[in-house]
Amino acid sequence: MPVARARLAPLIRDQDHTIGSPDAPVTLVEYGDYQCPYCGRAFPILKEVQARLGSRLRFAFRHFPLSEMHPNAEAAAEAAEAAATQDRFWPMHERLFLHQHELDHDGLLRHAAAVGADPERVARELASRVYEARVREDVTSGARSGVNGTPTFFINGVRYDGLWDAPERLIEALLAAIEPGD
Amino acid sequence: MSRPPTPAAPLAPGTPAPDFSLYAAPDRTVSLRDFRGQPVILAFYPADWSPVCGDQLAVYNEILSEFGRHHAALLGISVDGVWCHEAFSANRHLHFPLLADFEPKGAVARTYGVYRTADGFAERALFVIDREGVIRWSYVSPIGVNPGADGILEALEAMGPAAQPA
Numbered sequence: 001m002p003v004a005r006a007r008l009a010p011l012i013r014d015q016d017h018t019i020g021s022p023d024a025p026v027t028l029v030e031y032g033d034y035q036c037p038y039c040g041r042a043f044p045i046l047k048e049v050q051a052r053l054g055s056r057l058r059f060a061f062r063h064f065p066l067s068e069m070h071p072n073a074e075a076a077a078e079a080a081e082a083a084a085t086q087d088r089f090w091p092m093h094e095r096l097f098l099h100q101h102e103l104d105h106d107g108l109l110r111h112a113a114a115v116g117a118d119p120e121r122v123a124r125e126l127a128s129r130v131y132e133a134r135v136r137e138d139v140t141s142g143a144r145s146g147v148n149g150t151p152t153f154f155i156n157g158v159r160y161d162g163l164w165d166a167p168e169r170l171i172e173a174l175l176a177a178i179e180p181g182d
Numbered sequence: 183m184s185r186p187p188t189p190a191a192p193l194a195p196g197t198p199a200p201d202f203s204l205y206a207a208p209d210r211t212v213s214l215r216d217f218r219g220q221p222v223i224l225a226f227y228p229a230d231w232s233p234v235c236g237d238q239l240a241v242y243n244e245i246l247s248e249f250g251r252h253h254a255a256l257l258g259i260s261v262d263g264v265w266c267h268e269a270f271s272a273n274r275h276l277h278f279p280l281l282a283d284f285e286p287k288g289a290v291a292r293t294y295g296v297y298r299t300a301d302g303f304a305e306r307a308l309f310v311i312d313r314e315g316v317i318r319w320s321y322v323s324p325i326g327v328n329p330g331a332d333g334i335l336e337a338l339e340a341m342g343p344a345a346q347p348a
Binding site for chain 1: 237238240241243244245248274275276277327328329330331332333335
């Protein structure tokens, strides 16, 4: 029975939202859902992990909205993409995770305005589903890579099945990926 | 935590998939042979409502269109009864059938070699069955780890397009 660990494909694409240098020795990719409580819980932990690892880490976020469970997740993902077009992805990303209970349509537009994006443009783009295909691309890549819930993490392309409930656990795994022998 | 018992041996690729009839709803049974001519994904899982299974099935539910590209049918199977499945399915808005391997308990899981006798429920096990009813891929996930859909999609792709009689 093959027990190969799920692998990320593709690793990092141009359209990915990333923080950190492409030369960083370790890349952490999260597949997440803005309405998922576990992803909300992971958000501050990931902030701390990024702060502590600094330039050694590159972080990327991809969408995996579980729309059947979370009715606002798809629109929230598309709103984040709309903000990205206005160069406000990461501020919007943070704002959405910090306001997970206000992700209805009006809430999304308020958040867009709060992070300095033009809410009318976001509203237009949400109405015409401009970013539906973009979000779907992330979901498809996640399905093919072995996403098994939200959040799912990949460290240097290999699915991380360990615990992430404290920054130390993730940091340990990330450092191990930097120096495999240790 | 006690040591998990030795994992059961799942039926291997190349084995004809044993037929079964199970309740998918209080008034409806589903038989494997109903799906002859299209690929079938059997997803055995321990129980409705447990958070890990919920995630696994929720993920599959979101990517049914990926399975649909291969005209594959997805069937979830656990030892839970039909009424339990109905409530769970409605709660999670699942768009694929959940089959009740309920009486005799776990009989189908045993047939497929994925029943955990000591626990009284199935392994988290996946089988991809081809259009002729032969198992093409099987996988038992470690306890506590959700299998994603990557292995399923690879197996479906390896089968190639339809209308290729064996």
